[in-house]
Amino acid sequence: MKYWPYLFMLFSLTLQAQDSVVLSEQCPPSFELRSGQCYLVNRYQFYDSLQDRGVGGTQTGLPAFRDGFSPQQIDLGRYLFFDPLLSKDGSLSCASCHQPALGFADGRARSIGMDGQVVKRAAPSLWNVGFLKKLFWDARASTLEEQALGPLFAADEMANTPQKLLADLTGNAAYPDLFAQAYPGSDAPLTLPNVVHALAAFQTSLISLNSRYDRYALGHHGALNEQEIAGMNVYRSFVARCAECHTPPLFTNQQIAVIGTPEPEGMPLDIGAEATFKAAKLKGGFKVPTLRNIVKTAPYMHSGRFDSLRDAVEFYTKGRGHAVPAGVDMQIHWHIWEPKLTEQEIDDIVTFLGALTDESLMPVIPAKVPSGLSPLTGFQPTLNQQQAEYTDE
Amino acid sequence: MSKGNIFAVVLIVAAFFVGRHWFADTPTVMTDSRSGAGYSGGAESTGSARSGLVRAIHTAPRTGTVHEVREGELIMDKVKVAEPGDTILVYPGSYSETVYIDKDNIRLSGVIEKGQRAVLDGKGHLNDAVLYSGNDIVVENLLITKYKGNAIMGQAGNNFEIRNNIIVDTGVYGIFPQLGKNGIVTHNVISGIEDAAIYVGMSDNIHVAHNQVFESVAGIEIENSRHAIVENNYVTNNTGGILAFITPGLPVKTTYDVIIRNNFIVGNNHPNFGAPGSTVAGIPPGTGILIMAADEVVVEGNIISDNKTAGIIITDHNNAPNTTIDPESDPAPDKVAILDNLMHNNGYDTIDEAKALMLTEFKTGNPDIVRVGVSRDSCIINRHQYVTVGVDNWAECGFTHTGDIMTYLLDKPVEPREIDPSEVGKVAYLGICAGCHTYTGRMIGPPVQVIQALYMDNAQGLADYIANPVKKRDDYPEMPPQDYLDATTRLAVAEYMLSVSK
Numbered sequence: 001m002k003y004w005p006y007l008f009m010l011f012s013l014t015l016q017a018q019d020s021v022v023l024s025e026q027c028p029p030s031f032e033l034r035s036g037q038c039y040l041v042n043r044y045q046f047y048d049s050l051q052d053r054g055v056g057g058t059q060t061g062l063p064a065f066r067d068g069f070s071p072q073q074i075d076l077g078r079y080l081f082f083d084p085l086l087s088k089d090g091s092l093s094c095a096s097c098h099q100p101a102l103g104f105a106d107g108r109a110r111s112i113g114m115d116g117q118v119v120k121r122a123a124p125s126l127w128n129v130g131f132l133k134k135l136f137w138d139a140r141a142s143t144l145e146e147q148a149l150g151p152l153f154a155a156d157e158m159a160n161t162p163q164k165l166l167a168d169l170t171g172n173a174a175y176p177d178l179f180a181q182a183y184p185g186s187d188a189p190l191t192l193p194n195v196v197h198a199l200a201a202f203q204t205s206l207i208s209l210n211s212r213y214d215r216y217a218l219g220h221h222g223a224l225n226e227q228e229i230a231g232m233n234v235y236r237s238f239v240a241r242c243a244e245c246h247t248p249p250l251f252t253n254q255q256i257a258v259i260g261t262p263e264p265e266g267m268p269l270d271i272g273a274e275a276t277f278k279a280a281k282l283k284g285g286f287k288v289p290t291l292r293n294i295v296k297t298a299p300y301m302h303s304g305r306f307d308s309l310r311d312a313v314e315f316y317t318k319g320r321g322h323a324v325p326a327g328v329d330m331q332i333h334w335h336i337w338e339p340k341l342t343e344q345e346i347d348d349i350v351t352f353l354g355a356l357t358d359e360s361l362m363p364v365i366p367a368k369v370p371s372g373l374s375p376l377t378g379f380q381p382t383l384n385q386q387q388a389e390y391t392d393e
Numbered sequence: 394m395s396k397g398n399i400f401a402v403v404l405i406v407a408a409f410f411v412g413r414h415w416f417a418d419t420p421t422v423m424t425d426s427r428s429g430a431g432y433s434g435g436a437e438s439t440g441s442a443r444s445g446l447v448r449a450i451h452t453a454p455r456t457g458t459v460h461e462v463r464e465g466e467l468i469m470d471k472v473k474v475a476e477p478g479d480t481i482l483v484y485p486g487s488y489s490e491t492v493y494i495d496k497d498n499i500r501l502s503g504v505i506e507k508g509q510r511a512v513l514d515g516k517g518h519l520n521d522a523v524l525y526s527g528n529d530i531v532v533e534n535l536l537i538t539k540y541k542g543n544a545i546m547g548q549a550g551n552n553f554e555i556r557n558n559i560i561v562d563t564g565v566y567g568i569f570p571q572l573g574k575n576g577i578v579t580h581n582v583i584s585g586i587e588d589a590a591i592y593v594g595m596s597d598n599i600h601v602a603h604n605q606v607f608e609s610v611a612g613i614e615i616e617n618s619r620h621a622i623v624e625n626n627y628v629t630n631n632t633g634g635i636l637a638f639i640t641p642g643l644p645v646k647t648t649y650d651v652i653i654r655n656n657f658i659v660g661n662n663h664p665n666f667g668a669p670g671s672t673v674a675g676i677p678p679g680t681g682i683l684i685m686a687a688d689e690v691v692v693e694g695n696i697i698s699d700n701k702t703a704g705i706i707i708t709d710h711n712n713a714p715n716t717t718i719d720p721e722s723d724p725a726p727d728k729v730a731i732l733d734n735l736m737h738n739n740g741y742d743t744i745d746e747a748k749a750l751m752l753t754e755f756k757t758g759n760p761d762i763v764r765v766g767v768s769r770d771s772c773i774i775n776r777h778q779y780v781t782v783g784v785d786n787w788a789e790c791g792f793t794h795t796g797d798i799m800t801y802l803l804d805k806p807v808e809p810r811e812i813d814p815s816e817v818g819k820v821a822y823l824g825i826c827a828g829c830h831t832y833t834g835r836m837i838g839p840p841v842q843v844i845q846a847l848y849m850d851n852a853q854g855l856a857d858y859i860a861n862p863v864k865k866r867d868d869y870p871e872m873p874p875q876d877y878l879d880a881t882t883r884l885a886v887a888e889y890m891l892s893v894s895k
Binding site for chain 1: 473491493495520521526527541542543546547548549550565569572573574595596597643644669671672715717718720807812819821824827828836876878879
C-alpha cells in the first residue's frame with residue numbers, strides 16, 4: 001500500500017501531459033465580472049458604517065475589501081494554494097495548514113511545518129481574509145502578498161527559497177502557461193510577485209457572510225432560535241463585551257488586543273505584537289481574529305491552548321490577567337474584566353457562535369494540481385476534523 | 394335608603410368602574426412637546442431666533458401602531474411585533490428584561506403617571522436594559538436600575554434620541570450610543586455608574602444637553618467621536634466631570650470638533666470606583682474636565698468650581714495611565730481652545746504631578762488648568778483669570794465664542810436604510826444564490842439555464858418555490874428554504890435570475 005501515492009503521482013503526471021489546463025473565465029460565486037475583473041457583491045453593501053470602518057451593529061457596511069482580481073488570477077491562485085510544489089520538498093501546500101474542511105485552519109494547536117516541526121502559532125482561518133488590513137497573529141504584514149512570503153520561505157513552515165520556487169514553477173509543464181493566462185500582456189508572467197498575487201486573489205474569494213446570524217441581522221428575525229438570540233444578547237452586552245472587539249459584521253474590529261491567554265504547558269510566553277510595534281504596552285497582544293466559522297477552527301487562541309470553544313469563551317470570565325505568568329508586566333485590554341457570566345450565559349454565547357457558520361461559498365479543491373502531487377498533501381485527520389460537522393443546512 | 398337610591402349608587406359605582414376600565418384601555422394622550430407649536434413670546438422678533446428644536450430622528454407624523462405594555466407583560470413581546478414607525482408605550486410598573494431593538498424607527502416610550510414611571514429593573518443579574526441597532530430609535534421616560542452592563546446602549550443606530558430617562562446604579566455605562574451618527578442625549582438624570590454616566594463612543598454629530606449626572610466615575614465622556622456638543626449639563630460629584638478623549642486601540646481613531654459649553658461642572662471629587670484597567674480608573678478624583686489626545690476641543694462658558702485636582706486637565710497619551718498605544722492614533726491633544734469660563738476654587742487638593750509641574754514654572758496657588766505632554770496649536774483667552782500650568786506659551790485664540798453654532802446634528806437625519814429596488818435582485822442573486830447555482834454548470838443546485846427553461850417569465854412562481862422548496866430532482870440535494878428573504882426580495886431575485894444571460 002505504501003507505494004500507492006507514487007502510483008497516483010505518475011498517473012496524474014500522465015494525465016497532465018495530455019490535457020492543458022484552461023483557467024476559469026468565471027468569477028467565483030458572489031463575485032460579479034466587470035471589465036475582466038471580479039468584484040464582491042453582498043447584501044451588506046446596502047449599508048454604511050461610521051467613518052467607513054466596517055464595524056457596527058446588525059445593518060452595518062463592511063470594511064474596504066480587496067477585490068478586482070481577474071477570474072484567471074483567482075483560479076491560478078487556487079491551483080497554487082493546493083499545490084505542494086510550493087514547499088521545499090513537495091510535502092506541504094498552503095492548504096496543508098489551511099484546510100477547507102477545517103475553516104481554512106488545520107485543527108491543530110500549532111501548525112506542523114517542514115519535517116514535522118511544530119511552529120510557534122496556530123494557523124488562522126482564511127475566511128473573509130480579503131477584508132483584513134493586517135495579517136498574521138502579530139499583525140506584522142499589511143498585504144496578503146507580504147503575508148504569503150512568510151510561510152513560503154520560513155524554515156519551519158514550507159521552507160522554500162525564491163530561487164527554488166521559481167525554478168520548480170518554471171520547470172513545470174503547466175505553470176508557465178497558466179501564469180501567461182492569468183497575466184496576459186506580461187513579458188515575464190511567472191514571477192514571485194505574481195505567485196503571491198495569485199495566492200492573494202484566490203484567498204479573497206473565501207467569503208462567509210450568509211450565516212443564519214446574517215439572515216437575522218439583515219432582517220429575518222426567525223433565523224435564530226431563542227437560545228441563539230439569548231446568546232447574541234449576552235455576546236453584545238456590555239457585560240460579556242465580546243462584540244466590542246469581535247465586532248459585526250466581520251466579527252473582528254481588526255485591532256491588537258492584549259488579553260493574556262495562557263500558552264500551552266511548557267511553552268514560553270509569546271510576546272506577539274510587542275515585537276511588531278516595538279512597544280512594551282503591546283506585550284502579549286494579538287490581532288483580534290474573526291469568529292466567523294469559529295466552530296470549525298478548534299483549538300483556539302494564538303497557540304491553541306483551548307481545545308473547545310466553550311473553554312475559550314470561559315477564559316474571559318476567569319478574571320482579568322489570571323493567566324499572565326508571574327513577573328510579566330502585561331497591559332491587559334480594558335474590556336477584559338470580570339463579567340461573572342453564568343454557566344448558562346457561557347453556553348448561550350457558544351450556541352450563538354454556532355450561528356456564524358456559513359460555508360456556502362466553499363471553493364472546489366482541484367482534482368489535480370499541475371505538479372501532479374496530491375492537492376490533499378498534509379491533510380492529516382485530526383481530532384477536530386473527526387468531530388467537525390456542518391452545523392448549518 | 395330607597396331601592397331607587399341604591400340603584401343610583403350602583404349605577405354610579407358601575408359607571409366609575411366602567412369608566413376606569415375604559416380609560417385604562419385608552420392610550421394616555423401624550424403631547425409631543427417637541428413637534429407642537431412654539432411659544433412666540435412678547436417681544437418683536439429680532440430675526441435671530443433659532444428655528445426649531447434640536448431633533449435627530451425623522452419627524453414625520455407618526456402613523457404607526459401604538460402598542461401598550463402594562464405591568465406583568467413583556468416589553469419585548471411588543472418589540473417583536475412592532476413595525477417601523479410604531480410606538481411602544483410602557484405604563485408605570487416594574488419590568489425586568491433586556492429590550493433589544495434590531496429594527497428601524499421604533500419609539501420606546503415610558504408613560505409617567507403622577508410621577509410614577511415604568512421601571513426597568515435588572516435586579517442585579519440582567520446585563521443591559523435597552524440595546525438597539527436600528528436607525529431612528531427613541532428611548533424616553535424610563536427609570537432604569539440595577540443592570541450589570543449598560544442602561545441604554547446603541548450599536549450603530551443612527552438618528553437616535555435618548556431623553557428624559559432616570560438611570561440609577563446600572564453598572565458600567567448609563568447611556569452609551571456607539572458607532573452611531575446623528576443623535577441626541579438630553580434631559581436624563583444619571584447616577585451611580587462605575588464608568589461614564591453618558592458615554593458617546595465612536596460616533597459622529599452628537600448633541601448631549603440638559604442632563605444631570607452625578608456620583609459616577611465619569612460624568613460625560615466623548616470618546617473617538619467627532620462633531621459633538623456637550624452643553625447645559627449639570628455635572629457634579631463624579632470622579633471626573635466631562636471628558637473628551639481618544640482611546641487608542643479602537644477601530645475609529647480620532648476625536649475632534651467637540652464643544653463643551655455652558656455646563657455646571659461642580660465638585661467632581663468622588664472617589665474613583667472604576668473597574669481596574671479601565672481608562673477612567675486612572676482619573677484623579679477632582680477633575681472637572683479632562684481632554685486627552687482629542688483635537689479641536691472648545692471649552693466655553695462653563696461654571697467649573699470646587700474640583701479639587703484641577704478645573705481642566707489637558708494631557709497626551711504618554712502622560713495618562715491605563716492607555717495602550719496605537720500607531721494610528723495621534724497621542725497629542727491639538728488645537729484645544731479655552732475661552733471664557735467661570736473657574737473658582739479648583740485644584741485646592743491637587744495631585745503631586747500637578748504640583749511638580751507648577752514648580753517647574755515657579756507657580757503657586759491652586760491650579761485651574763493643567764496641561765501635560767504635547768499639545769500643538771492650542772489657544773486660550775483671558776488666561777490672566779486662571780491659575781495655570783503648561784499653557785503660558787499657548788496663543789491667544791482667534792475667536793471668542795461658539796455662538797454661531799447651535800448644533801452639530803445633521804440638517805437632515807441620516808437617510809433610512811432603503812435599498813434601491815433595482816439592485817435587490819442582483820445583490821441577492823450574487824450574494825446568495827450564486828453559492829449553489831451557476832448559469833450553465835452544475836454546482837450544488839441545477840444550472841440557471843435549466844431554471845429559466847422551467848419558469849420562463851413566471852417570476853412569482855419561482856419566488857414562491859424558493860420560499861418553500863420541495864425536492865424535485867433525484868440527482869440534486871433538496872434546496873433549503875430562502876424564506877429569510879422578504880417577499881419583495883424573493884420576487885426581485887426571481888426576476889433577476891430569469892433575466893440573466895451568462
